[in-house]
Amino acid sequence: MAQATRAAQAQRSCDPAFPATVSVLLGYQGAAFAGFARQPGQLTVQGQVEQALSVMLRRPVEVVCAGRTDAGVHARGQVVSFDVTQDECERLLSRAAVRSLNALTHDRIAVQRVDRRPAGFSARFDAVEREYRYHVHEGAVPSLFASQVSWHVAGSLDVDAMQEAARCFVGEHDFKSFCKAASAEGKPTCRFVREVSLHRCEVLGEPLLQVRVVGNAFLHSMVRTMVGSLVAVGRGQRAPEWIAEALKAADRRAAGECAPAQGLVFWEVRYA
Amino acid sequence: MAQATRAAQAQRSCDPAFPATVSVLLGYQGAAFAGFARQPGQLTVQGQVEQALSVMLRRPVEVVCAGRTDAGVHARGQVVSFDVTQDECERLLSRAAVRSLNALTHDRIAVQRVDRRPAGFSARFDAVEREYRYHVHEGAVPSLFASQVSWHVAGSLDVDAMQEAARCFVGEHDFKSFCKAASAEGKPTCRFVREVSLHRCEVLGEPLLQVRVVGNAFLHSMVRTMVGSLVAVGRGQRAPEWIAEALKAADRRAAGECAPAQGLVFWEVRYA
Secondary structure (H helix, E strand, O other), rough: HHHHHHHHHHHHHOOOOEEEEEEEEEEEOOHHHHOOOOOOOOHHHHHHHHHHHHHHHHHOOOOOOOOOOOOOEEEEEEEEEEEOOOOHHHOOOOHHHHHHHOOOOOOOOEEEEEEOOOOOOOOOOOOEEEEEEEEEEEEOOOOOOHHHHHHOOOOOOHHEEEEEEEEOOOOOEHHHHHHHHHHHHHOEEEEEEEEEEEEEEEEEOEEEEEEEEEEEOOOOOOHHHHHHHHHHHOOOOOOOOOHHHHHHHOOOOOOOOOOOHEEEEEEEEEOO | HHHHHHHHHHOOOOOOOOOOEEEEEEEHHHHOOOOOOOOOOOOHHHHHHHHHHHHHHHOOOOOOEEEOOOOEEEEEEEEEEEOOOHHHHHHOOOHHHHHHHHHHHOEEEEEEEEEOOOOOOOOEEOOOOOEEEEOOOOOOOOOOOOOOEEEOOOOOOOEEEEEHHHHHHEEEEOOHOOHHHHHHHOOOOOEEEEEEEEEEEEEOOOEEEEEEEEEEOOOOOHHHHHHHHHHHHHOOOOOHHHHHHHHHHHHHHHOOOOOOHHEEEEEEEOOO
8 A cells, every 4th residue: 555655646747737637437348348458459448538538638638547457347437537737627527528528439438427636636546445346147047138247157156155265355465376477477466355245136137146346456357366266166166265275375376267357347446 | 808818718729749838938138139929031039949949849839928029129037838749848848958948049048947837828828917127227328238228318217207107007998009009900908007116226336217017918019108108207298197198098199109129128927
């Protein structure tokens, strides 16, 4: 946390030409994009949002996001921030601006609102908590109405065992085993997870198992690897205590598979 | 009701070669099909199910359904029935048969189960109650995760007024005003509606307004015209009492628009 705060200070805006800061709350359907992060020649959420803002403000705009989601991962509460002039700030805070942003972006992006933030606010570094929700559809037959937002697991899962396993994740841990190996090299891999809980929900009468994961920040593929490992426990392939052992190993090979992207929703970001 | 029962008697199976009757419970995503009813050269749910059954039983099979849904309308609890030999009946009641039916039909059809029924059972004529649920998404921005299963209505609706209007539908009424004009000509248009209720639900955090309609049987486009009229009340374009007047008029032009197909789900059928 201390490290993130220091980094935040270093990255605070200091360009006097853009003294105000705004954030945009948006959702998107992951399947339509090659992930959040801008990539040349690819349809990305960041590319779409920056292009729309550049058209509206008639200048190049670069945004900072709360969480860089992978290709196929959905968002309900992604937040991006960027610095603006006083005049731009006022224009962006109108209802018409939200309509324009929706009109100028891909129809699988839904811009919900624009907010004024304290000068120098960063959607990334000022986030104190992030929540992801993952959806699993258990059953012999794939889901009809939730197949694009869930992982179909044939048969039924032992949710009590998963619940017990989930408790092992809570607290401050080194999550190196639960992170894409290549992206962990030489970087800090400790994170604080406040909650991992399982809930039953439904989409048009089709039951889903929802895994809620709340923490300060997440490593690459961390939530999906946590869910993949919990499902291994739910299937009876592993005992609940295996999660604690996998954490201790600090080795990607010690954990379970990475659950498919389409089951994951970046749900919400909380700021101080 | 009496009329339906008489028709049912007349249609009961009397072919001694097929002394047993089975029903299949299935769901489907309406967008994939040109409606339920078989049509030459078109992808239909009935066509798919009959073809799969014909492959499995190595003979032509024709089914009777509980409700012929239009193109784009979804189903969660459609029921079809057909007569079989004792041997066929036993084969169809296995778990493997459900798997085969799913493998042989389009992937937007989900066969849930096969049940043995009393000889001569009809999914259509023995149904005592049918339930439909319609989903409306209110808001400035279209839904991301429920757009294929809801009607997007810009702005917010007066749900209290809709609730009041909904009460006018309950009871035995002539629904001629709430039925596709061409299909009402010369046919009985009285139906019994037991319940029309409004509920709040959500799909992955996106709020939906759900209209539940329960009745003995429904005319062509009846639920969608009821919902289109309720939305006119919710938008403040009409007063709640207008529904009662529209019913009395017995004229399609007296009611509101037909709500789009993708918001409607054929939810459940109840048998005595």
